[in-house]
Amino acid sequence: MTERFDHKRIEAFWQExxxxxxxxxxxxxxxxxxxxxxxxxxxxxGKIHMGHVRNYSIGDVVARFLMMKGKNVLHPMGWxxxxxPAENAAIQNNIHxxxxxxxxxxxxxxxxxxxxxxxxxxxxxxxxxxxxYKWNQWIFLRLYEKxxxxxxxxxxxxxxxxxxxxxxxxxxxxxxxRCSSEVDAKELNxxxxxITEYAEELLQCTYKMxxxxxxxxxxxxxxxxxxxxxxxxxxxxxxxxxxxxxxxxPDTIYxxxxxxxxxxxxxxxxxxxxxKISEIKAFSDKLKNKTKRDIDLLxxxxxxxxxxxxxxxxxxxxxxxxxxxxxxxxxxxxxxAVPGHDQRDFEFAKAYNLPIKVVINPSDSALxxxxxxxxxxxxGVMSPLTPFAGMSNIEAIDExxxxxxxxxxxxxxxxxxxxxxxxxxQRYWGCPIPIVYCEKCGVVPVDLKDLPVxxxxxxSFTGKGLSPLANAGAFVNTICPKCGSExxxxxxxxDTFVDSSWYFLRYCSPKELTLPFDKADASYWMPVDQxxxxxxxxVLHLLYSRFFTKAMRDLGLIxxxxxxKNLLTQGMxxxxxxxxxxxxxxxxxxxKAGKCVKCxxxxxxxxxxxxxxSKKNIVDPDRIISEYxxxxxxxxxxxxxxxxKDLDWNEEGVEGCYRFLGRVWRLVLDNIxxxxxxxxxxxxxxxxxxxxxxxxxxxxxxxxxHKDDSFQRKAEIMDIHTLTHRTIEKVTHDIEERFHFNTAxxxxxxxxxxxxxFIGSMPVEKLETNGLxxxxxxxxxxxxxxxxSPFAPHISEELWKRVGSLTPLYMTRWPDASELALLKEEFxxxxxxxxxxxxxxxxxxxxxxxxxxxxxxxxAKTKEWIxxxxxxxFVYVPEKLVNIVAG
RNA sequence: GCCGAAGUGGCGGAAUUGGCAGACGCGCCAGAUUCAGGUUCUGGUGGGUGAAAGCCUGUGGGGGUUCGAGUCCCCCCUUCGGCACCA
Numbered sequence: 001m002t003e004r005f006d007h008k009r010i011e012a013f014w015q016e017x018x019x020x021x022x023x024x025x026x027x028x029x030x031x032x033x034x035x036x037x038x039x040x041x042x043x044x045x046g047k048i049h050m051g052h053v054r055n056y057s058i059g060d061v062v063a064r065f066l067m068m069k070g071k072n073v074l075h076p077m078g079w080x081x082x083x084x085p086a087e088n089a090a091i092q093n094n095i096h097x098x099x100x101x102x103x104x105x106x107x108x109x110x111x112x113x114x115x116x117x118x119x120x121x122x123x124x125x126x127x128x129x130x131x132x133y134k135w136n137q138w139i140f141l142r143l144y145e146k147x148x149x150x151x152x153x154x155x156x157x158x159x160x161x162x163x164x165x166x167x168x169x170x171x172x173x174x175x176x177x178r179c180s181s182e183v184d185a186k187e188l189n190x191x192x193x194x195i196t197e198y199a200e201e202l203l204q205c206t207y208k209m210x211x212x213x214x215x216x217x218x219x220x221x222x223x224x225x226x227x228x229x230x231x232x233x234x235x236x237x238x239x240x241x242x243x244x245x246x247x248x249x250p251d252t253i254y255x256x257x258x259x260x261x262x263x264x265x266x267x268x269x270x271x272x273x274x275x276k277i278s279e280i281k282a283f284s285d286k287l288k289n290k291t292k293r294d295i296d297l298l299x300x301x302x303x304x305x306x307x308x309x310x311x312x313x314x315x316x317x318x319x320x321x322x323x324x325x326x327x328x329x330x331x332x333x334x335x336x337a338v339p340g341h342d343q344r345d346f347e348f349a350k351a352y353n354l355p356i357k358v359v360i361n362p363s364d365s366a367l368x369x370x371x372x373x374x375x376x377x378x379x380g381v382m383s384p385l386t387p388f389a390g391m392s393n394i395e396a397i398d399e400x401x402x403x404x405x406x407x408x409x410x411x412x413x414x415x416x417x418x419x420x421x422x423x424x425x426q427r428y429w430g431c432p433i434p435i436v437y438c439e440k441c442g443v444v445p446v447d448l449k450d451l452p453v454x455x456x457x458x459x460s461f462t463g464k465g466l467s468p469l470a471n472a473g474a475f476v477n478t479i480c481p482k483c484g485s486e487x488x489x490x491x492x493x494x495d496t497f498v499d500s501s502w503y504f505l506r507y508c509s510p511k512e513l514t515l516p517f518d519k520a521d522a523s524y525w526m527p528v529d530q531x532x533x534x535x536x537x538x539v540l541h542l543l544y545s546r547f548f549t550k551a552m553r554d555l556g557l558i559x560x561x562x563x564x565k566n567l568l569t570q571g572m573x574x575x576x577x578x579x580x581x582x583x584x585x586x587x588x589x590x591x592k593a594g595k596c597v598k599c600x601x602x603x604x605x606x607x608x609x610x611x612x613x614s615k616k617n618i619v620d621p622d623r624i625i626s627e628y629x630x631x632x633x634x635x636x637x638x639x640x641x642x643x644x645k646d647l648d649w650n651e652e653g654v655e656g657c658y659r660f661l662g663r664v665w666r667l668v669l670d671n672i673x674x675x676x677x678x679x680x681x682x683x684x685x686x687x688x689x690x691x692x693x694x695x696x697x698x699x700x701x702x703x704x705x706h707k708d709d710s711f712q713r714k715a716e717i718m719d720i721h722t723l724t725h726r727t728i729e730k731v732t733h734d735i736e737e738r739f740h741f742n743t744a745x746x747x748x749x750x751x752x753x754x755x756x757x758f759i760g761s762m763p764v765e766k767l768e769t770n771g772l773x774x775x776x777x778x779x780x781x782x783x784x785x786x787x788x789s790p791f792a793p794h795i796s797e798e799l800w801k802r803v804g805s806l807t808p809l810y811m812t813r814w815p816d817a818s819e820l821a822l823l824k825e826e827f828x829x830x831x832x833x834x835x836x837x838x839x840x841x842x843x844x845x846x847x848x849x850x851x852x853x854x855x856x857x858x859x860a861k862t863k864e865w866i867x868x869x870x871x872x873x874f875v876y877v878p879e880k881l882v883n884i885v886a887g
Numbered sequence: 888g889c890c891g892a893a894g895u896g897g898c899g900g901a902a903u904u905g906g907c908a909g910a911c912g913c914g915c916c917a918g919a920u921u922c923a924g925g926u927u928c929u930g931g932u933g934g935g936u937g938a939a940a941g942c943c944u945g946u947g948g949g950g951g952u953u954c955g956a957g958u959c960c961c962c963c964c965u966u967c968g969g970c971a972c973c974a
């Protein structure tokens with residue numbers, strides 16, 4: 001009886017051994033090439049979910065593989081531990097956010113260790129620790145000093161029911177997530193980081209980042225939203241003011257029939273007629289209180305403000321409208337309206353009976369504004385109504401800009417959609433902003449030597465009113481660092497995205513006391529060679545981190561431009577949902593025989609969706625790990641789909657992986673006597689034993705144990721040798737070049753299947769006496785254990801020890817595929833007749849067309865298909881196939 | 888509306904450069920082992936047709952390029968993701 005595969009005992013044993021050996025600790029070294037593998041650190045919400053398992057399994061394979069490849073690998077882990085859920089827990093369960101957070105960290109750390117992930121835990125960081133957030137404050141002050149952090153009035157979401165500010169994420173369809181009151185827009189003084197200063201560089205670098213997925217780069221480019229156009233000044237008729245508009249289509253200026261401005265545009269107060277001002281104000285307020293979605297549904301609306309401007313080129317009067325579709329935040333808050341060539345303006349002109357002018361025509365026809373049913377937005381030729389009749393509109397842009405520039409009424413401009421990053425949060429559980437407000441000195445930064453500004457523990461959580469910090473007198477009341485008189489601290493905390501914008505640098509020297517990180521350590525380890533995380537951070541975290549890197553470079557802290565060389569965005573973990581017509585989503589245990597246990601109605605299986613509590617389709621990693629083990633859990637999460645695709649969770653697939661590991665276990669233990677003390681087969685020394693080998697799988701009659709012919713036996717043994725090295729080659733390539741762990745695992749499975757067949761076809765006494773078989777078997781099993789180890793490290797370590805290795809597996813080199821073993825003397829040539837597979841022939845490697853032609857044409861099957869027809873073409877693809885065109 | 892990704896057996900997915908479509912796993916079917924269930928081992932499994940060998944057909948749909956297309960080009964359909972009055 002083979003010893004049972006006891007995953008619990010094995011996994012506990014090796015996890016302890018790795019920890020005791022400090023197997024994965026890292027330090028800079030000049031004799032090995034560095035490699036920094038990073039997975040996005042988790043928010044300590046309480047326990048890990050399958051998304052974490054997947055994310056960290058991917059990173060772990062990369063890290064373990066590269067360690068075995070001899071790289072000096074940095075693979076750290078930490079906690080993004082400031083944030084709102086901790087505060088909610090405080091309000092709901094009367095537990096301090098700090099306690100809640102650290103308990104969660106302890107539990108999740110236990111879970112990550114239970115997965116056998118190869119982290120250097122000596123580098124662990126938690127962003128809520130003063131030793132960490134001190135440096136947040138330090139960076140903030142350096143940015144402030146550089147003018148990259150500033151304060152300004154801006155709109156926030158205000159809940160009148162809770163009398164507090166809400167984050168955008170807390171506003172659900174325009175209402176408070178907690179009390180459902182309608183959320184107002186409110187103007188507050190907020191701190192900002194000047195990310196817009198880097199808009200152009202952030203954009204340009206996206207074209208030089210081949211290691212990032214194209215779709216993430218596209219999303220970032222869209223988010224930055226560069227558009228090239230012109231700013232044009234329209235003088236107000238009968239008033240000293242003028243209105244500046246931004247347009248990407250200066251070529252349409254001759255078609256302007258009105259101007260549209262944002263209702264909140266400051267010019268309204270100056271030029272609108274008295275009776276209109278209050279109407280426009282009301283219109284503007286109404287818009288502010290609507291969520292984006294609602295505005296989308298609104299029709300084009302506007303109010304004539306009672307004033308007109310003059311078209312700088314035609315001198316025509318253009319009435320000014322306050323319109324609901326013009327945003328104050330973009331461009332200049334004013335647009336020139338060209339109904340003939342812009343669809344929004346067209347709709348507005350139709351609704352308000354404004355003239356439509358065509359100034360650009362398609363190259364082959366002339367448009368009639370009377371009969372136009374939509375705006376003509378394509379390129380074309382300038383119409384006779386303009387001074388550039390017949391010229392292409394693209395060329396006309398430069399001509400028009402020249403005239404405007406001469407008149408001093410326009411110039412080329414670039415606009416970005418990217419806004420400065422508002423980092424103030426009216427919350428407690430975050431990093432305090434190190435600023436003091438003094439009546440005499442105004443805004444005063446805290447001295448660097450006085451950092452950190454410690455977040456006070458002794459505060460009360462009511463969920464009402466201002467941030468708990470604002471009520472913490474001992475915190476708020478302080479002394480002005482400049483003049484020493486009484487002053488008050490800033491009570492807002494920083495957005496938690498600030499914490500995560502530089503944590504990858506802190507990992508390089510997590511215990512550094514004088515700076516956020518040691519410059520030499522950072523320049524050794526950085527940039528991150530491989531970053532792995534979810535697509536949900538495509539813009540936010542990944543853009544902020546890029547910005548921070550550039551800003552810190554300009555502060556002289558680092559000497560590189562981009563933080564993450566290669567990025568892998570893994571797909572979501574999904575599962576089928578179950579839905580009862582009466583009770584909605586159900587947990588699997590609420591369904592018996594396809595019926596809801598509450599109402600006995602038939603339950604339909606809903607769509608496969610991302611695992612979430614509300615959809616009741618979550619699978620708890622703890623349960624899976626305890627039932628099947630960490631190795632199986634990791635293996636399944638890597639085998640079920642390629643990493644960037646969504647993964648469908650199904651328990652039968654998990655069982656399949658468990659079965660596979662059991663199969664490996666038995667394969668090794670059942671044959672351990674044959675291989676334990678045998679020397680490995682070395683093709684360099686034993687190369688003379690090589691015999692011509694057909695491709696695997698070979699003729700099934702060969703597996704007949706009674707038909708023992710030593711030549712055939714030898715060929716069969718050598719097939720295993722070849723397969724072993726082909727598998728090493730494929731697995732190495734799949735991990736290294738493609739991150740296709742699913743195909744790497746399937747190749748290992750194929751090797752296992754082949755070994756079972758080989759052993760099954762070989763009588764025991766043969767195995768015992770055949771030296772070559774033993775050697776080849778040992779080599780194959782050894783290499784199997786090694787290449788399986790990044791995926792399933794515990795079982796691999798255990799088997800590695802069992803086959804008699806003295807050093808632990810994690811200290812062992814990754815096997816190399818022997819080129820000699822991969823050499824073939826013959827290969828199977830595919831024979832196609834008229835593009836269809838008709839036969840196969842064995843030919844020597846390196847055969848030329850002249851060598852192959854007679855062999856193929858004499859092949860009986862091929863002859864049959866050619867059937868006397870004349871051969872019109874003979875296509876030979878060396879080492880692959882021939883295609884005979886006959887007819 | 889714009890941008891992007893994808894569409895292959897009952898299911899998850901392979902096919903790296905245009906060259907044997909469906910590797911591997913799940914499920915299902917059969918045989919062996921077992922007192923029995925489970926386990927384990929072996930074989931089969933796209934569809935059509937056939938006793939079988941085999942033949943025909945087949946990668947969302949339609950066209951094209953090519954000796955040869957899941958892969959390249961054009962048009963269309965569907966699904967998912969992102970952005971969305973950005974002037």
